Amino acid sequence: MKNIGKEKALQMLEQMIRVRRFEEGCLKSYQQKFITGFCHTYIGQEAVAVGAMAHLTPTDAYITSYRCHAQGLIGGLTSREVMAEMFGKITGCVRGKGGSMHVFSKKNNYLGGHGIVGGQIPIGLGAAFALKYEEKEGVALTFFGDGASMQGTFHESLNLASLWDVPVIFICENNQYGMGTANDRALANPQVSDFAAAYKMKGYEVDGMNLESSYKAFGEIIADCKKNSRPALVNVTTYRYQGHSVSDAGLYRTKDEVKCWKEKDPINSFYKSMEEQGWIDEEGYKALDKEMKAEVKDALEFAKESPWPPMDELTNHVYA
Amino acid sequence: MPITEFRQALNQALEEEMIRDEKVYIMGEEVAEYNGAYKVTKGLLDKFGEKRVRDTPITEAGFTGLGIGSAMMGLRPVVEYMSWNFSLVAIDQIISNAAKMYYMTGGQFSVPIVMRGASGAAAQVSCQHSHNLESFYAHIPGLIVMAPSTPYDAKGLLKAAIRNDNPVIFLENEMLYGDMGEVPEEEYLIEIGKGDIKREGTDVTICAHLRQVGFALEAAEILAKEGISAEVVDPRTIKPLDIDLIADSVRKTKRLVVAEEGHKFCGFGSEVSALIHEMCFDDLDHPVIRVSQGENPLPYAKNIEAASLPDVQDIVAAAKKSLYK
Numbered sequence: 001m002k003n004i005g006k007e008k009a010l011q012m013l014e015q016m017i018r019v020r021r022f023e024e025g026c027l028k029s030y031q032q033k034f035i036t037g038f039c040h041t042y043i044g045q046e047a048v049a050v051g052a053m054a055h056l057t058p059t060d061a062y063i064t065s066y067r068c069h070a071q072g073l074i075g076g077l078t079s080r081e082v083m084a085e086m087f088g089k090i091t092g093c094v095r096g097k098g099g100s101m102h103v104f105s106k107k108n109n110y111l112g113g114h115g116i117v118g119g120q121i122p123i124g125l126g127a128a129f130a131l132k133y134e135e136k137e138g139v140a141l142t143f144f145g146d147g148a149s150m151q152g153t154f155h156e157s158l159n160l161a162s163l164w165d166v167p168v169i170f171i172c173e174n175n176q177y178g179m180g181t182a183n184d185r186a187l188a189n190p191q192v193s194d195f196a197a198a199y200k201m202k203g204y205e206v207d208g209m210n211l212e213s214s215y216k217a218f219g220e221i222i223a224d225c226k227k228n229s230r231p232a233l234v235n236v237t238t239y240r241y242q243g244h245s246v247s248d249a250g251l252y253r254t255k256d257e258v259k260c261w262k263e264k265d266p267i268n269s270f271y272k273s274m275e276e277q278g279w280i281d282e283e284g285y286k287a288l289d290k291e292m293k294a295e296v297k298d299a300l301e302f303a304k305e306s307p308w309p310p311m312d313e314l315t316n317h318v319y320a
Numbered sequence: 321m322p323i324t325e326f327r328q329a330l331n332q333a334l335e336e337e338m339i340r341d342e343k344v345y346i347m348g349e350e351v352a353e354y355n356g357a358y359k360v361t362k363g364l365l366d367k368f369g370e371k372r373v374r375d376t377p378i379t380e381a382g383f384t385g386l387g388i389g390s391a392m393m394g395l396r397p398v399v400e401y402m403s404w405n406f407s408l409v410a411i412d413q414i415i416s417n418a419a420k421m422y423y424m425t426g427g428q429f430s431v432p433i434v435m436r437g438a439s440g441a442a443a444q445v446s447c448q449h450s451h452n453l454e455s456f457y458a459h460i461p462g463l464i465v466m467a468p469s470t471p472y473d474a475k476g477l478l479k480a481a482i483r484n485d486n487p488v489i490f491l492e493n494e495m496l497y498g499d500m501g502e503v504p505e506e507e508y509l510i511e512i513g514k515g516d517i518k519r520e521g522t523d524v525t526i527c528a529h530l531r532q533v534g535f536a537l538e539a540a541e542i543l544a545k546e547g548i549s550a551e552v553v554d555p556r557t558i559k560p561l562d563i564d565l566i567a568d569s570v571r572k573t574k575r576l577v578v579a580e581e582g583h584k585f586c587g588f589g590s591e592v593s594a595l596i597h598e599m600c601f602d603d604l605d606h607p608v609i610r611v612s613q614g615e616n617p618l619p620y621a622k623n624i625e626a627a628s629l630p631d632v633q634d635i636v637a638a639a640k641k642s643l644y645k
């Protein structure tokens with residue numbers, strides 16, 4: 001905790017709570033049919049993106065799958081911009097054209113949320129390649145799921161990254177399932193970091209339920225990647241509390257299993273550690289939580305009141 | 321004007337654009353040290369070094385995606401597929417990522433990438449190496465599809481493609497790489513979406529692209545000897561399509577033959593035919609005739625391969641049919 005410091009700790013706690021309350025807002029709005037289509041929440045996985053992205057500079061880039069709301073919020077998009085996108089409004093971060101799975105932000109170098117499992121992995125590689133080509137000191141964090149790590153694009157990207165010394169960090173958010181398939185039924189080796197050795201890069205195992213360890217690990221990994229311009233592969237152990245998407249009842253896992261993971265809740269455990277340091281007390285936590293709830297409420301109202309995309313938006317942006 | 325080989329015209333376009341813009345780089349299998357499977361990138365490694373001319377492993381999805389990601393960050397990659405047949409391994413990257421990105425991001429991220437290589441039938445390479453993918457890629461909003469038939473067009477279009485901010489599918493043909501043609505010394509670009517009349521005529525319009533243009537011109541010669549004046553229209557870009565140029569020609573000749581190397585069903589000719597029937601119904605003296613490859617995978621054996629591919633005689637016969645001859 002000492003290495004993190006009070007200010008950074010508070011900021012990261014706020015980010016985790018923001019993401020969670022935001023996702024809860026999404027779930028509620030989905031039930032109320034304000035949000036439609038697919039909707040995949042990040043609840044339970046907050047410490048992964050928060051811990052990793054805490055080390056980014058404005059030069060760095062990042063990219064992920066359809067489970068993409070958190071990275072948008074952590075990277076600097078407002079709750080209003082992301083929520084309005086969920087609602088399909090013109091005020092959304094991509095003008096209502098992407099919805100829940102396609103949060104992007106050019107100004108923050110967020111290369112977005114992608115709907116094809118594994119499809120974003122070579123793009124993240126390409127972003128890092130561009131940084132190196134232009135001699136900028138930067139990395140690209142490339143997030144994907146455990147299910148995606150069995151796609152050809154994953155292996156092709158690891159090979160290219162290592163071959164060409166590309167400063168990309170492959171982050172497998174190993175939340176134990178690809179939809180309803182437990183990863184030991186899909187991955188010959190669920191310890192995904194093992195693939196690093198095969199491609200001659202560094203591999204890491206990180207506890208993604210604990211922000212302190214995630215923050216520390218990613219600090220070292222990112223620094224090393226920048227210093228040596230070498231890729232890395234990180235397998236982060238984590239868990240999603242909700243179904244795969246809002247339409248998933250989660251019948252493939254037991255209530256006990258979910259309960260067990262929730263006991264390691266990243267927000268709660270980080271709050272406890274902060275409390276031990278005397279950086280926050282219950283009152284402070286409640287105030288912060290209230291603030292985040294109010295922010296999400298405001299975002300929901302903003303999204304509701306925002307106009308739909310005008311008809312000319314339909315044919316706008318087909319070609320640059 | 322200097323007479324230049326087709327592959328050399330492409331090479332000039334690449335070299336000129338790489339000199340003009342540091343962000344342009346080339347990537348693909350065998351493009352650097354080997355100088356390209358068809359020698360289109362010959363000498364570029366020596367001129368620009370390995371940062372900008374990169375040999376890739378055989379990993380089409382991987383390097384296409386890499387190119388797309390780098391284009392989103394502002395680079396201008398030119399990706400070579402050893403042939404377009406192998407782009408099918410990367411088609412998800414091309415369609416789900418390159419084509420959709422600008423729209424899906426509400427206009428934030430454009431993808432200025434050019435993907436190029438040999439397409440269509442070569443000489444007896446059988447069915448896995450003879451795909452005509454025009455209609456696959458032209459079907460997708462967000463992609464530009466080019467299909468030049470001459471060295472002049474190839475150079476001007478490739479330069480325009482590299483400067484364009486959209487993903488461009490640039491289709492070449494192995495049988496054309498050795499063709500010679502006039503290419504001016506001074507710089508020029510060809511406007512994307514502008515077709516070209518390759519031969520003027522009054523009795524029948526033949527619309528053709530890529531290798532079929534040469535066949536159509538030969539057919540026009542034969543037809544001329546029989547007193548039939550054929551006009552040959554080369555759209556040069558499949559998408560956006562210069563349908564107005566084709567329609568204007570049809571309004572004059574009242575007849576249209578569309579020759580393409582690919583299959584008929586849902587093919588390029590079907591699209592042109594539909595558009596011309598919509599636009600020129602009252603002008604037509606005969607329904608549009610499509611000349612195309614048979615509805616079978618392209619076989620290896622010379623005799624049945626030839627029977628499957630459209631050729632000069634097929635175009636001649638179609639043109640005469642349209643004149644009820």
Ligand SMILES: Cc1ncc(C[n+]2csc(CCOP(=O)(O)OP(=O)(O)O)c2C)c(N)n1
Nearest residue numbers: 067115116117145146147148175177178179
């Ligand atoms: C190529 C492809 N195949 C299938 C799907 C349908 N699909 C969407 S998410 C998913 C599971 C992916 O699991 P994982 O990679 O572990 O990511 P997680 O959802 O757990 O974050 C599947 C099969 C898809 N979107 N793309």
Ligand SMILES: [Mg+2]
Nearest residue numbers: 145146177178
């Ligand atoms: Mg998963």
